[in-house]
Amino acid sequence: MVIPPVLHGNDIKRFRLTFHGEESFEKYLRNVQCGGLILVNEEEIEPLVVDRFAQLVPGATYTTSLPYYKEALSSVLGEARHLQQSREDEFGKALTLCAQRAEPDQGYVLREDLRMQLTSDRKIAEHAVVVLGKDKAYVGSHKTHAKGAKPVKEIAQRCKELAKLPNKLPAIVMPAFMVEHPEPDAELRIQKACKDLKVVRFHRIGHAIKLMNGTGAVGRLQRF
Numbered sequence: 001m002v003i004p005p006v007l008h009g010n011d012i013k014r015f016r017l018t019f020h021g022e023e024s025f026e027k028y029l030r031n032v033q034c035g036g037l038i039l040v041n042e043e044e045i046e047p048l049v050v051d052r053f054a055q056l057v058p059g060a061t062y063t064t065s066l067p068y069y070k071e072a073l074s075s076v077l078g079e080a081r082h083l084q085q086s087r088e089d090e091f092g093k094a095l096t097l098c099a100q101r102a103e104p105d106q107g108y109v110l111r112e113d114l115r116m117q118l119t120s121d122r123k124i125a126e127h128a129v130v131v132l133g134k135d136k137a138y139v140g141s142h143k144t145h146a147k148g149a150k151p152v153k154e155i156a157q158r159c160k161e162l163a164k165l166p167n168k169l170p171a172i173v174m175p176a177f178m179v180e181h182p183e184p185d186a187e188l189r190i191q192k193a194c195k196d197l198k199v200v201r202f203h204r205i206g207h208a209i210k211l212m213n214g215t216g217a218v219g220r221l222q223r224f
Helices: 022-032 066-102 150-164 184-196 216-223
Strands: 037-039 062-064 116-118 124-126 129-132 136-146 172-182 200-205 208-213
Touching: 066 129, 066 136, 066 172, 066 200, 066 208, 136 150, 150 172, 150 184, 172 184, 184 200, 184 208
Parallel strands: 136 172, 172 200
Antiparallel strands: 037 062, 116 124, 129 136, 200 208
């Protein structure tokens, strides 16, 4: 029996595993990226980390050696955050370039310092992208996955709020949206919401980010 360490919450799950030899045990340790297992209720000050099949006690309950597990999990989470930030940066650059080409007189610039904005209930919300012009701005929402049109509706509503709240944004705040992996049955709903709510949408083609639909000056760039 193996119990993974509980890093968040109190929901403890137990998994019954059978190892048929040294090879299958080593493969398990590689998959969970840990240095070994620790016998549950081990009372020694320095509990033994079991890293060999021959050391296992049949029918005993073990947990993953926590230091190794936390280190591996921390590394995975760090890489995921880095990837998300990189995707948001790419989205921001694509939106900025598109807006600059559509309305060069606006002097659009990507403003990382304006991503944090107050909400109508006085809380702080972080936005993936803020592109600022002379009297217009774009605020973008980036999602890795989307099961429906909810995130499109949220960014459209958020831009309406931002246009009315006291901040460094101009009176005209336009929404933009990008999702990396929309659910197949959600695509039509996302498209319709973007069209109805006048949300500029981008999507990824290979390593490039392209305008998928747009309104106003930005929308006219689709013909290029």
